[in-house]
Amino acid sequence: MSEQAPQFELLPSALKNWIDSQLQLALQIDPLEVRRLFHGRSGVLADFTPMVIDWLPNVAVIRLYADINTAQLREIVDFLAAKEVVQGVLIQERGRSRETTFEIAYGEVPPVLVVRESGLNFQIEPLQFQNFGLFLDMRNGRNWLKAHAAGANVLNLFSYTCAFSVAAVAGGAKLVVNVDLSKRALTIGRKNHQLNLQDKTASQFMPYDMLKSWSRIKKPGPYDVVVIDPPSFQPGSFIVEKDYAKVLRRLVQLTTPTAKVMVCHNDPTQSSDYVRALMAQECPEFEFQELLAVPEDFAEADLEKSIKVLIYQRKS
Ligand SMILES: C[S@@+](CC[C@H](N)C(=O)[O-])C[C@H]1O[C@@H](n2cnc3c(N)ncnc32)[C@H](O)[C@@H]1O
Numbered sequence: 001m002s003e004q005a006p007q008f009e010l011l012p013s014a015l016k017n018w019i020d021s022q023l024q025l026a027l028q029i030d031p032l033e034v035r036r037l038f039h040g041r042s043g044v045l046a047d048f049t050p051m052v053i054d055w056l057p058n059v060a061v062i063r064l065y066a067d068i069n070t071a072q073l074r075e076i077v078d079f080l081a082a083k084e085v086v087q088g089v090l091i092q093e094r095g096r097s098r099e100t101t102f103e104i105a106y107g108e109v110p111p112v113l114v115v116r117e118s119g120l121n122f123q124i125e126p127l128q129f130q131n132f133g134l135f136l137d138m139r140n141g142r143n144w145l146k147a148h149a150a151g152a153n154v155l156n157l158f159s160y161t162c163a164f165s166v167a168a169v170a171g172g173a174k175l176v177v178n179v180d181l182s183k184r185a186l187t188i189g190r191k192n193h194q195l196n197l198q199d200k201t202a203s204q205f206m207p208y209d210m211l212k213s214w215s216r217i218k219k220p221g222p223y224d225v226v227v228i229d230p231p232s233f234q235p236g237s238f239i240v241e242k243d244y245a246k247v248l249r250r251l252v253q254l255t256t257p258t259a260k261v262m263v264c265h266n267d268p269t270q271s272s273d274y275v276r277a278l279m280a281q282e283c284p285e286f287e288f289q290e291l292l293a294v295p296e297d298f299a300e301a302d303l304e305k306s307i308k309v310l311i312y313q314r315k316s
Helices: 013-029 070-081 136-148 163-170 183-195 214-218 240-248 272-282
Strands: 035-039 051-056 059-064 088-093 101-107 113-117 120-124 153-157 175-179 203-206 223-228 255-265 286-291 308-314
Touching: 013 035, 013 051, 013 070, 035 136, 059 070, 070 088, 070 101, 113 136, 120 163, 120 183, 136 163, 136 223, 136 255, 136 308, 153 163, 163 175, 163 183, 183 203, 240 272, 255 272, 272 286, 272 308
Parallel strands: 059 088, 153 175, 153 223, 175 203, 223 255
Antiparallel strands: 035 051, 051 059, 088 101, 113 120, 255 308, 286 308
């Protein structure tokens, strides 16, 4: 009689339950709602800290910042693929020291998707951009802007695909000026406004290096709300330690006397105190109001490692 090989469950049920509950939540909000299904850095499962899983309806994207056990990875793919709602599973390997690669591990991954967040539509290109065109951890920032944009003249610095602009126009902004040196990102930005049937005259697009374009940026001002959401390290374009102060120094010239500013920082090695010290030094005319909460699907043991979004108000 042949002995049957023991069947080991490689994947902890905690991971499966977590993914299931987040997917259910997303589907309950909206069949097209984007959401992080698993955030490895939360530290809830020690073996999976280098992994995140995003839900871009109807594709699940597994991002690996370092290698994980191959058999476990296969099991995660199979687990996701077995769900009726999952049309494709994409594995993206990335990290500062390695090239980003994409592998379709199951089914179909369309080159372009239209997903939803808080009732707004966004174009996603899962196989193109490292971040597919939408930074999911900035959801609370976009919701804050939508709630504070009514009638405002808004400046969106480092606008990328203009997700902030879409939220601001949805919140009733009079005008949003989007500045980003990537023409391609701004083209998707235009598309994102169209996908939400927004008034064309409410948004402008400036494909410039902002560090060399202050007079052009100043012209449609002064601004009631300014969003500053830079990369932490983009050699040749922007490096926080060298360039953030140059942007903050411009705020007084760019704003109305009662303006609000959203100052963002995404480097996990620097805390919100870093931003507060920089603001106090370069821009004492503004006072700190609040640090926005991190979306619950991005919760981490050390919240200072997440995206930092600080709100400032100009002193009257
Ligand atoms: C972190 S992303 C911004 C995300 C964006 N705020 C959003 O809501 O999705 C950084 C963007 O900064 C742009 N960028 C970097 N250096 C720049 C510069 N000197 N002038 C203008 N844009 C710049 C990049 O092209 C990139 O699109």
